[in-house]
Amino acid sequence: MNFDENVIEDLAELERFILMIESGVLGLEGVAGIGMATSNADGRHFVAVFGDGHKLLLGRWVSDEVFANGKDMVQNGIKKQ
Template identity: 85%
Template sequence: MKFDDVVIEDLAELERFIVMIESGVLGLKNVAGIGMATSNADGRHFVAVFADNHQLLLGRWVSDDVFINGKDMVQKGIKKQ
């Protein structure tokens, strides 16, 4: 499992991150889904990329604002224009 030190600060960054996951740019294998989560250790929020066996493949920290306002984007996906 890899956890980036990068913090996603706004919804545009979150959208770019989701597109990178969906397009395969990050080279992650067996991606089954994405979700928002909170660290039990320190209470920080992050976007979690899960494998098909529910293993955490990648985590990236998010700001409180992104955690609150980006949940629909993570759950429902990016709407194509």
């Protein structure tokens, strides 16, 4: 599992991150889904990229604001303008 220590601070950055995952730019193999999660160890929030069998492929910390307001974007994908 790869965990990026950078923090996604705003919704525009979350959108860019999701688009990178969807386009394959990050080179992740076997992506099955994306979700928001909370660390049991310290309560911090993160975006989780899951593979088969719910294996965590990549995690990236998010701010409290992004966690509260970005759930719809993660769940439903990016709306094309």
